Amino acid sequence: MKNKKSFLYVMLTIAFPIALQNLLTTTASMVDTIMIGRLGESCVAAVGICSQISSLFFSCYWGFASASILFFSQYWGADDEKGINRTFGITFICMAIVGFAFASLCIIRPEFLLGVYTDKEVFIQIGKPYMRIVGWAYPLQVFAVLISFLLRSTERVKAPLICSIVGLVVNFCLNFVLIYGKFGAPKMGAAGAAVGTLASAIINLLLLFIYLMRSECKVRIRLSQMFLFHGGFIRVYLANAFPILCNELFYGVGQMLINIVIGHQNESAIAAMAAFRVCEGFVYAFFGGLSNATSVVIGQSVGAGDHKGAYRFMKRSALFCPAVTFGIVLICALLHEPLFGLFGLGDQALRYGMYMLYIYLFFGAVRTCNYIMNEGYRAAGETRVGTYVEIGGLFLVSVPATWIAGMVLHLPFLAVFSFVYTDELVRLAIELAYTRSGKWVKPVTEAGRKTLPEFKDWLKNRNNRKRNATSIKNN
Structure with a gap:
């Protein structure tokens, strides 16, 4: 990006539609927790624990999804249709394996997963029917994510947004009909919320697939190209995807360990955490979504050989996006x-929630900055450094x-919560x-490799000028 005007234009036309679509996709899974609120703290806490299982599932497939953005965006910048189709095919296979594995475990042994997160039997009994139904939605969700990422990377951002709105x-x-038993329907409680989530996943995937097949684009998905892998492509894909996959898997395990600690706090703390996770999830x-857009722009720029544009966009995004996050969390804290009244929480849980938001006001902005930079590294072809820093800090x-x-x-709950994000400060300094x-600019396309020496010379001269200016100022 050559100037601030072009940066803001990209943010308004590409980033915010993607951010809104991401928000709506996440909202669909959080509507369950919000609408369950009228049934009491126990239901809120149980569905909140189920959401943590969904978060672990997210971590297991997100590595492949993030790797797909790297290749989709760089191949799009280089107009490489075969590369995009091969990326879609290999990512489809990998994500399908994860989706069906998690679905099987949730449908067959939901009590095992719930028992890992909490020792409270009442939450396990409420969560079992919910998980058995939601498990069927998991494979559908991963396919929807893959199609959405392809559309985003090829600058078709409106369709995923519209599909998410319909699904929501x-x-x-x-949820309204089945949770509370309206219009003659059975009152299903938490299980009714799960049915709503499953139906939403079916509709969202169906609409995305129809649009993908019927939309006009210079790069089209072709079955004949999707599974024509060769050794060189698979090696490059796995070399870039494996560090990202390890990052997301280990991050998911780390978050699971933190959630186990939270799951052994008092019931008001668990309910407050479930409500807070909804607010955090919105943020x-x-x-x-902003980081996905940043990844798309950086990947396209690097793939096309515009490394200076990618560098400038990364730096501006690392300042702009945390400011947006701070504003959103501040509004949540003030309101x-x-x-939190939406969740039917008691006085103690409400008090917990308020202080959690104030703690997150600072850490949320820092976390956004780290996340934006790590996603930018990945899109530019550097998949290892961000992984080492994030997993090491965690x-x-x-x-x-x-x-x-x-x-x-056994410190008080708010003291325990304050330690959850402490690694973000260490990551910020390093990243x-x-x-x-x-050094994170590492193109996978031929066009990107050709201009890399020129970019390195530009960086070297730029750093020399800065050092000379600092030396003159000090003297």
Whole structure:
């Protein structure tokens, strides 16, 4: 991006539609927790624990989804149709395996998964029927994510947004009817919310697939090209996807350990955490959408050989997106009473929720900055450094600190919660320095490789000028 005007234009035309679509997709799964609120804290807490299982599922397939953005966007920038089709095919296979594996476990042994997260039998009994139904939606969700990422990477951002809106409306309407037993329907409680989620997943995937097949684009999905893999392509794909996959898997495990600590707190704390996760999910979905857009733009620029544009866009995004996150969390914090009132929480849980939002006001902005940079690295072809920093910080700082605070020292809940995001500060210092270095630009296309030496020379001269200016200023 050559100037601030072009940056803002991209943010308004590409980033915000993607962010809204991401927000609506996440909202569809969170509507369950919100609408269950009228049934009491126990139902809210149970569905919240089920959502943590969905988060682990998300971590298991997100590595493949993130790798697909790297290839989709760079191949799109280089007008490589075969590369896009091969990427779609191999990612489809990998994500299908994850989706069906999780679906089988949730349908056959939901009590096992729930028992990992909590020792409270009442939550397990409420969550079992919910998980058995939602499990059927998991394979549908991964296919929908893959198609959405392909459409985003090829600059078709409106269709996923519209499909998400339709899916959300279906989810909300069915939840209203089945949770509370309206219009003569049975009162199904948490299981009714699961039916709404499943129906929403079916409608969303169906609409996305129809649009993908019928939309006009210079790059089309062709079955004849999707599974024509050769050794060189598979090696390049796995070399880039494996670090991202490890990142997401280990991150999911780390979050699971943190959630186990939370699941052993008092019932008000668990209910407050379930409500907070909904609010956090809204924020995460929005800045996750911004980061997806950032990845698309950076990947296209690197794939086409415009490394300077990618570098400038990364730096501006790392400042702009955290500011947006801070504003959203601040609004949530100021409106905490009506916001948490949607969940039917008691006084203690409401008090917990308020302080959790104030703690997240700072850490959320820092987390967004880190997330944007890591996603940008991946899109530019660097998949290892972000993984080392994120997983190292999580397992060396956040997980042991939270576990000791909650399971060993048995500190008050808010003290335990304050340790959850402590690794973000360490990551911020490391990733800011790495972003400035520009070493994360590693194109996978021929066009990108040709202009790489020129970009390295530009960075070297730029850094020399900065050092000289600093030296003159100090003297």
